[in-house]
Amino acid sequence: MNRPVMLVTGASRGIGAAVARLAAARGHDLVLTWRGGGSAMADTVAACEAAGAAVEAVVADAGSAADTARAFAACDARFGRIDAFVGNAGITGPAGDFLSSTDETWEAVFRVNVVGLASACREALRRMATSRGGKGGGIVLVSSRAAQIGSAFEWVHYAASKGAVDTMVLGLAREMAGEGVRVNAVAPGMIDTDIHAEIPGRIERILPGVPMKRMGTAEEVAEAVLYLLSPAASYVTGAVLPIGGGR
Template identity: 50%
Template structure:
């Protein structure tokens, strides 16, 4: 049997990097999309290759149609794409909506919603032509709690991802394509430092039932399961991996 070929956006760091390494260990070849950190992307690619998988790192912005097309064109050089992990996402700085800049709002929606749509559209075309596949969108627990005072714009964008997951799963089921999502809670990655709150993984999880932030590898495990044959009858699901949030 041929190896699955999976595209992972935002694959250079955090949840994306952990997902690339986990999928390689489970027999996937990986096409790693990243937006700026070539060094981090190459380190992740090195770990993927060390696991015996093929890996190509492709620089590009998922909010750009041309970049998305180039990402999938590159993936097609390895063979038929069987999986997509829509992980690329941004939050912008922590702020009330009234204080958020329009440029921040636009960037969050462009990456988290438009980028996800563009990748899903291309994956739907390619997978339908080749006999099926699986898509996993990375949502957020923020989609159902709203994140007031922090980033309601980000929460709204992830609620859109949940709706996309549900609708697309119904649309693509007859084509043999499963579409699911994982909704992480607060995970220890550098996204918190980027939003201006590096201590947030500790301070914001004290009241959770599990009383700790999650690890990127825990989310990667959920993503890997949704891509696997063990999840062959699972579509339209949003799997919450949030420590009880």
């Protein structure tokens, strides 16, 4: 029996890498994208292969429609199928208050987090939708609790982009419900990844406001992603699952 194939964007580290490793352990073959550079992707690929997965790693800018199309074409060439897509790649843009933000920052963040993600979803859905000859599948997008919290004085541009992701999930879920495709999202909060370490003192300032009084792990987010893609969530679509320790 062929192993299901999952494409994960931004998979070299953090949540994307955790999703890839868990998916490999649970029987998926993988197409993994990242912007290039560093050794993190090599480590992720090695871990996934050690778990028994066939892995295709593709350097691709999530904000480039051409790069995205190339990544999905690589999936076609290597595996001839796609069963799951995890849209994890994203950027925050520089931290700062709203009045200090620029149009260039907003455009850059929305280019990756919204426009680029929409392009990737189209590529996935063209292959999955039953009306296009596909066999259905599952999509999980990585949103953020920032969409509900607003990230005032830090990343309003990022929070706004993730609000767009939440709306995209609802619209795609309803359009694709008759096409054999479920579309959901996870909305991580304070997860122990590099993003929160970029602002000195941010973790210490925010953590007391998290009811569970700890940061989450990338592996905990990965568990939620794999659940939403599994048969156990067969009646779940259009959901945005908060993973924020109560915050």
